[in-house]
Amino acid sequence: MDNNIYAIELENITKTFGSVVANKNINLNVKQGEILALLGENGSGKTTLMNMISGIYKPDSGSVKVNGVPVSINSPEDSKKYGIGMVHQHFKLVDVFSAADNIWMGTEGTGLLLKKDRYERISEISNKFGFDFNPRKIVANMSVSEKQTLEILRVLYYGAKIIILDEPTAVLTVQEIRKLFDVLRRMKAEGHSIIIITHKLNEVMEISDRVTILRKGEYIDTVNTSETNEQKLTDLMVGHKVNLNIARVETTFDRPLLEIRDLSINNDEGSKAIDSVNFYIRGGEILGVAGIAGCGQKELCEAIAGLRKVEGGQIIHKGDNIVGLPPKAIIEKGIAMSFIPEDRLGMGLAPSLSITDNMMLKNYNKGKSILVDRDSARVKAQEIIDKLGVVTPSTETPVRRLSGGNVQKVLVGREIDAGPNVIITAYPVRGLDINSSYAIYDILNDQKKMGVGILFVGEDLDVMLALCDKIMVLCHGKLMGVVHAHKTSKEELGLMMTGAKDISLINGKVAGIAKDSRIEETKEAEVE
Amino acid sequence: MTKSSKEPLIRVVKRQGIKTWQICLLYLGAVILALGIGAVLLLFLKANPFEYYEMMFTLNTVGNKMAYIQYETYIQELVPLLITSLALSLAFKMRFWNIGGEGQFFLGALAGAAVAFMIPTSANVFLTIFLMVVAGSLVGGLIGLSTAALKVKFNTNETLFTLMINYIALYIMRFFGETKADWNIFLRPDSERPKFNQIPDNAKMFTIPIGKFSLELSFILVILLVAVVYFYLKHTKQGYEIAVVGDSINTARYAGMKVNKVICRTMFMSAALIGAAGALRVSSVYALSDTISNDVGWTGIVVAWLAKLNPIGIVIVSALITILQCGSVVASSNFSNVDSHFADLLQGIILFVVLAADFFIRFKIVFRKKNTEKQSKEANV
Numbered sequence: 001m002d003n004n005i006y007a008i009e010l011e012n013i014t015k016t017f018g019s020v021v022a023n024k025n026i027n028l029n030v031k032q033g034e035i036l037a038l039l040g041e042n043g044s045g046k047t048t049l050m051n052m053i054s055g056i057y058k059p060d061s062g063s064v065k066v067n068g069v070p071v072s073i074n075s076p077e078d079s080k081k082y083g084i085g086m087v088h089q090h091f092k093l094v095d096v097f098s099a100a101d102n103i104w105m106g107t108e109g110t111g112l113l114l115k116k117d118r119y120e121r122i123s124e125i126s127n128k129f130g131f132d133f134n135p136r137k138i139v140a141n142m143s144v145s146e147k148q149t150l151e152i153l154r155v156l157y158y159g160a161k162i163i164i165l166d167e168p169t170a171v172l173t174v175q176e177i178r179k180l181f182d183v184l185r186r187m188k189a190e191g192h193s194i195i196i197i198t199h200k201l202n203e204v205m206e207i208s209d210r211v212t213i214l215r216k217g218e219y220i221d222t223v224n225t226s227e228t229n230e231q232k233l234t235d236l237m238v239g240h241k242v243n244l245n246i247a248r249v250e251t252t253f254d255r256p257l258l259e260i261r262d263l264s265i266n267n268d269e270g271s272k273a274i275d276s277v278n279f280y281i282r283g284g285e286i287l288g289v290a291g292i293a294g295c296g297q298k299e300l301c302e303a304i305a306g307l308r309k310v311e312g313g314q315i316i317h318k319g320d321n322i323v324g325l326p327p328k329a330i331i332e333k334g335i336a337m338s339f340i341p342e343d344r345l346g347m348g349l350a351p352s353l354s355i356t357d358n359m360m361l362k363n364y365n366k367g368k369s370i371l372v373d374r375d376s377a378r379v380k381a382q383e384i385i386d387k388l389g390v391v392t393p394s395t396e397t398p399v400r401r402l403s404g405g406n407v408q409k410v411l412v413g414r415e416i417d418a419g420p421n422v423i424i425t426a427y428p429v430r431g432l433d434i435n436s437s438y439a440i441y442d443i444l445n446d447q448k449k450m451g452v453g454i455l456f457v458g459e460d461l462d463v464m465l466a467l468c469d470k471i472m473v474l475c476h477g478k479l480m481g482v483v484h485a486h487k488t489s490k491e492e493l494g495l496m497m498t499g500a501k502d503i504s505l506i507n508g509k510v511a512g513i514a515k516d517s518r519i520e521e522t523k524e525a526e527v528e
Numbered sequence: 529m530t531k532s533s534k535e536p537l538i539r540v541v542k543r544q545g546i547k548t549w550q551i552c553l554l555y556l557g558a559v560i561l562a563l564g565i566g567a568v569l570l571l572f573l574k575a576n577p578f579e580y581y582e583m584m585f586t587l588n589t590v591g592n593k594m595a596y597i598q599y600e601t602y603i604q605e606l607v608p609l610l611i612t613s614l615a616l617s618l619a620f621k622m623r624f625w626n627i628g629g630e631g632q633f634f635l636g637a638l639a640g641a642a643v644a645f646m647i648p649t650s651a652n653v654f655l656t657i658f659l660m661v662v663a664g665s666l667v668g669g670l671i672g673l674s675t676a677a678l679k680v681k682f683n684t685n686e687t688l689f690t691l692m693i694n695y696i697a698l699y700i701m702r703f704f705g706e707t708k709a710d711w712n713i714f715l716r717p718d719s720e721r722p723k724f725n726q727i728p729d730n731a732k733m734f735t736i737p738i739g740k741f742s743l744e745l746s747f748i749l750v751i752l753l754v755a756v757v758y759f760y761l762k763h764t765k766q767g768y769e770i771a772v773v774g775d776s777i778n779t780a781r782y783a784g785m786k787v788n789k790v791i792c793r794t795m796f797m798s799a800a801l802i803g804a805a806g807a808l809r810v811s812s813v814y815a816l817s818d819t820i821s822n823d824v825g826w827t828g829i830v831v832a833w834l835a836k837l838n839p840i841g842i843v844i845v846s847a848l849i850t851i852l853q854c855g856s857v858v859a860s861s862n863f864s865n866v867d868s869h870f871a872d873l874l875q876g877i878i879l880f881v882v883l884a885a886d887f888f889i890r891f892k893i894v895f896r897k898k899n900t901e902k903q904s905k906e907a908n909v
Contacts, residue, residue, distance in 0.1 A: 307781055328784030337782070347782050350775040357768070361783045364768050372768045 005068040007032045007193035008053065008084070008162050013062035015048055022048040026062070026219045028212050030162065030193040035184060037208035037225070038197045039237055045217040046197045047089075050164045053195075054086040055079035066162075085155025086164040091147045093139045100135040103154045126153055129186050145176040152183065163187065164195045169203055173292040174494065181207050200460075201230040213237055234434065246438070246466035248485070249445045253469075254283030256514045257453040258304075258335070258422050263313035265299045273299035275477040276313065278512030281422065281453035286444065288468030288485065289457040290493050296477040297457045298339065301426050304455075305337035306330040317422065319518040331362055336420035338411050338428065348411050351400035355381045355392060358399050359414055384413035388439060405436040412440055416447060423447060426457035441467055461490050472512065475499040482511045539894045551889055558885035559848075562878040569873070575863045583862055584855030596741035598858065604812050605822065606850040607746045608633070608805045612828035613846050614757045615801035617837040621761065622774040622794050624676070628690025629825025631697035632671055632802040633809070634818075636664035638701060638714075640807025641816050644731030645713040656731045657745070660807040668803015669796045671697075676795035680788040686795075694825065701818045714816055724816045733812045746808045753801075758839040770794055802828075830879060849875065 006029040015023040023045045030036045040046045051057045053064070055076040064071055066082045073079050079086075093102050100118045119135045126133040131149055139147065148168060155163055165184075169177045184194055184207060198204060204211055205225060213220040213236045220236050259280040267273035273296040281287045289297055302308035304315060306327040315322050317333055325333075339347050349358050360377040367373070381395040388409040392402055399407055412428055425444070429437040444454055444467070458464045464471055465485050473480040473496040480496040481503035495501040504511045567577035582590075587602060589595035612629050619626035640660035647656050671693060678684040704714045708722045716725040735742035761767040769790045773780045780787050802825070809820055831849060835841030856871030 305782065326784065326786075327781065331784050347776075347778045350772045350779050352775045353771060357771070360768070361772065361779070364765055365784075370765055371763050372765050374763075 006030060006065070007034075007067060009065040009068070010049070010053070011063045011065070013049065013052065013059045013064075015045075015052060015057060015059050021217050023052075023059075024218050026214065028195075028219075028222070030195055032161075032193055033188050033191045034209045035188055035194045035196060035207055037204040037211045038195055038214070039201075039204060039211050039233060040214035044214040044237075046214055047166060048217075049214070050086060050166060050195065050197065053079065053084055053162075054164060055084075080158055080160070083159060083161040084164070085158060085160025085162070087148065087151040087155060087166065087168060089166040091151055093147060093150065095140040096138065098136050098138050099133070099142075099150050099153075102139060102150060103135075103157050106154070107158065122153065122157065125157055129153075129156065129183050129190075131183065145172055145179075148172070148180075156187075161191070162193045162195070164197075166197045168196065169198060169200060174497075175292070177203070201233055202462075204233065205230060237434070246441050246463060247445065248466060248469070249448055251284035251448055251451070253285050254451060254453075255516055256280040256518060257283050257318060258455075259314075259316040259514065259517060260304075260512070261314040261316065263300075263303070263315065264311040265296070265303045265308060266311055267296075267299055272311075273477050274303070274474075277474070277477070277479045278510060279472050279479065279482060280512065280514045280517070281455055282514075283421070283451040283453050284448055285470070286448055286454040286456050286468045287482075288464040288471035289455060289474060290461065290464060290471050290497055291474035292497055295474045295497075297426060297474065300474075301337055301339050301424050301455075301457065304330075304335065304424055316518060328365075331418075334419070334421040335424065336415040336418055336422070337424040338415045339424075339426040349399050349407065352398050354396045354398055355385070355390075355402075355410055356395045358410060359384070359417075361414070362418060380414075380417060384410065384417065388413050388443070405432045408432060409436065409439070412443060416443060421452055423452055423454045424457075425454065427459060428456075429463070430459070437463075461493055465490065465493075473497055479504050479512055537895060540891050541894045543890060543892050546889060554885045554889055555882060558881045559878060562874070562881040565877050565881075566870075566874045569870075570866065573865050573870075575866050580859050580863060580866065583859040585851060587851070587855050588858045588862065596739070598854070599741055600744075602850060602854050603744055603747050605854055606846060607744065607750050607812070608809045608822065609824045609827055609831065609850060610750050610843065610846045611753060611805035611808070612802050612824040613831035613835070613842045614753060614839060615798045615805070616828045617832040617835070617839070617842060618757065618761070618770065618794055618801075619798040620832055621837050622770045622791065624679075624774075624791060624795055624798075625687045626672065626675075626690050626795065626798055627687060627825075627829060628672070628675065628693045628799070629802050629828050630821050630823070631690070631694035631825070632668040632799045633806040633821040633825055634694075634697040634701045635671055636668040636803025636806030637810045637816060637820050638704065638806075639663040639667035639803065640810045641714060641727060643807075644727040644810065645725070647728075647731070649728045649730055651730055653730050653732070653734050657734065657808075657811055660731060660811055661804045664807025665800035665804040668806065669800030671803075672799020673792055673796040676792045680791055698818060701816070701820075705816065705818060726814050727810060731811055732814055733808070744812060746812060749808075754839050754843055761839070766790075766793070834879070834882060852878070 009029040011027055013023055013026040013028075014021070026045070026049055028036070028038070028049070038046050038050070048057065052059050053073065055073045055078050058074065064073060066084075071078075071082055073082065073084075094105070097105070100122050103122055104118050122135040123133070126135070126149075131153065133146070133149055133153065137146070139150070142150070152163070152165075168180060172180060181203075184196070188194060196207065208225045210222055210224050211228065211233060212222045213233065215237060223232075223236070257280075261278055263274055263277045264272060265274040275296075277300070279287065289300070291297060299308055303310050306322070306325055306329070310323045313323075317335060320333075322330055322333065322335075350361065356374060356378045359381045360372060360374070364372050378395050384390065385392060385395065390402070390406045390409045390413070392406060399410060402410070408428060408430070412425070415423065415425075423444070428440050428444070432440065441463075444456070448454060456464065456468055458468075465488070468485045470482055471485050471488065471493065472482040473493060475497055476499065478499075480499065480501065483492065483496075483503075492501065496503070563581065567581070570577040570580050587595075587598040589598050592598070612633065616626055616629055640663055643660045643663045644656065647659060672690075675684075675686050675689045675693065678689060679686045704712060705724055706722050708715060712722075714724055716723050734745040736745070737743075761770065769780070769785055772783065772785065773787055773790050773794075777787055780790070805824070806821070810816060813820065827849060831842055831845045835845045852875055853871050856874065857868050860866050860868040860870060
C-alpha cells in the first residue's frame, strides 16, 4: 500500500457541546499496521474524538477519510461498515450471555438460529491472536481482563481493521497488561491499525509507534515515540513542565496507630481473601499496599472500615480492638476509608445527591436535632471546591454529573475534612490526570505531616515508591513482606507481588509486627 | 464535505438548560393534546367534546344550586389518593417498590371499621376517628413492615410480596362482607343477606360547615401531611437517610447508616399512612365495601411517578386526576352515549402523552440541518 495513504485520517475536526468546545481543529492519522497512542489529560477530548470515529457523535466540522476516501460516519453501524471497532472503557456486554453469544448478537447475516459452530469459529480467531479464551464462559463469571478480551475479540470478529482502545490498561494488572500488549503487537503485525488512549506514559513509550497529544480539546502535536521521552510527552500534555518527582515528606513517626494481627477475611464467595496478615501504620507514615488487582485489597479496606466480617485476628486502633464494631463507631474513632472502585462511584458517594448532601454523609447524624444541617455542609462543600479546585457549576450539582477527577476530589476532600487520624485510601488517583493526581498526593502528604497514619492502596509502583515510606506486598491474600520504599525496587516488588519472593519471615522475625507494639504492652499489663 | 448527503433526516439530541416555564408549557401542551385525542373519540361517540369537557372540568358546578355536593365528593375522592401517593413516594424514594397500596388500604379500612363498630357509641367523635386512624395505620404499617423485614432478612422481592398481599387483603375484605355470623361485627344484624353495616354516627367524619358546603376534617389533615412529608424528606436526618439508601445502599452502609432499620422504618411509615387513609375513607363514606379503595393503590403509583416523587407535584397531579375521575362521572350522567369509563381511557391517554412530553423535556428531535452552527449549539455531552 502507498505509504501516504492512511488507514484513517481526521482533518480539522471540531465538536462543541453547548458552549463547551470539546474538540477544536483536531488532526489525527494512523497508518496501516501502526499503533498510535492518544495522550491527554482528563477532559482533553480524547474520548469525544474517538466517539466521533465510532459513530456515537457527529463532528460539527472537519473531514474523516478511511483509506484515503472521504466518508461520513453517522452511526455505529457506519463505523462498523468502514472497519472501525471501539473497545470502550465501560464494557458493553450482556452479563447473562456466553462470550460467543455476545459476539454473535451483533453479527450480520448469521440468520435467526444460534449455530453450534459459533464456539469453534470464535476459538479460531482467539487462537490466531494468541488469546487464551473460553467462548462458552458466561460474561457474569468473567474477570475484568476476560471481559476486555471479549470486547477486543468482538471487534476483531466483526472484521475491524482500525481498532480503538479507550484506556484499556486502567483495569488490568501488570501481567494482564503485558498480555494485552502482546496481542496488540500481533494485531499490528497482521496489519491492523490501533489507536490506544492511555494516561500512563510508560505504556505509551512501550507500545506505540507515534503519539498524538491533545490538550484542553486542542491538537498539540504528533511525535514519533522513538524520538521522545516521558518528560517531553508530559510537557506537551500538560503545557508546562511538571516535576515527575513526588516528594516524600520526612516526618517523625509516632507509635503504631493501627495494628493488624493475624487478620483473616473472606471474600464474597466465602474463600480467604486475606490470610493471617500482620502490619501496622504509625502516625505520620504512609504505608503502601502493593499487589495484583483482586488480591484482597478491597476486602482489607472494607474490614478495617467495619463493612466486612473479620474471620480471625485483631485490628488494634490506639490499643483498642475495633473488630466487630459497627461502621459508625469506627468513623467516630477517626478512621476514614475512601475506596475508589472501578466505576468510581460505587462506595463513598451517593451519585444522585448534590455535593452538599454528600458532604454530610458521614456526620449528618451528629447532634441531637432531628434536622440535617445543610448550611454548614454547603459551606464545607464550597471550601473543598475552592481548596481542591473542583470544577462544578455549584455546590448543588449532583455528584454524578461531575467528571471522574472532580468526583474523587470531592470524596478525598470530605474524608480529610473530617480530621481523621487514620486514612485508608484505595486507588485515590484511579483514572486521574497528572495534575489532579498530584493534587491528591499533596493532600496526603499534608495529612502525613499532621501525624495522620495513611494506608495507601495503589496501582502504580512508581508512585508508591516515591510517595510511601514503607510498602507491604500482598499476593493472593498473604503478606509477602514489608519493605522500605527507599531501599526497594520495582523489580523486587514485582517478584513479591507474583509470589516469587517471600520475605514475610526472615530469621524467625515475622514481618509487620512493630517493636514498640501497643498490643504486647496491653498483654503485659494484664499479666502484671 | 460529503457527509451532509448521508445525514439522517431526524435525530434525537439531548437537551440542555431547559427552563422551568418551558417544562410547564410542555406538560400543559401534553395535556391539551391528550384532551384533543379524547375529543376525537367523543366525536365518534356523537358527543360534543366542548360541552363534555366543560361539564367534566367544572364538575357541572356552573349555575348548579347543588354544586357544593360536587365539591364534597371531590374532596372525598381526593383525600385518599393524595395520602396514598405521598405514602408511596416515601417508599419509592428509597427505591423500595411498594405496590401493595391496595392491600394496605383495605386492611387499614377494616381495622378502622373494627374500631368504629366496637367503640361505645357514646365516645367522642374526635377520639373515635383518632382511634380508627391509629388502628388503620398500625395494621397497614405492620403489613408493610413485614414485607420490609422479609426483604432485609431473606432478600425477598418486595414487588411480588406487596403485590400478593393486595389480593389477600381483597379476599379478606370479601370474606367479612359475605360471611354471615354472630361474630361478624361488620355486617348489618337486621339483614338476612350479608351486607356491610353503616358505621355508628360517632365514627362518621367530622365536617366543618362553610355555608352549605361541609369541609371534611381529613382534608385539613392531608394538607398538613403534605407539609410534613415535604419537610421530612427535605430537612430531616431520616429523610436524608432515605435519599442515600435509595441512591446507593453500599454508600449508606459505608456512612454507618443502619440500612435495614431505614428500610423497615420507611416502609412502616409508607404502609401506615396508606392504612390511615383506609380508615379515614371508612369514616368518610360510612361503610366498608370491596371497592372502597377506588384503586388508589394503583393510581397512587402513577401520581407519585408523574410528580417525580415531589410532594408539591403530588398535590397538583392528584388534584387533576381526581377532577378527571369525578368530572367524567358527572359528565357521563349527562351524556347518555358516553360511558363513565371514558375517564379511565382519557387518563390513559394523558399518562401516555405526558410520558412522551417527558421524553421531549430530556431530548429534542433535530431535523436534517441546514445551518451547521445553529445545530452545534443544541447538542449536549
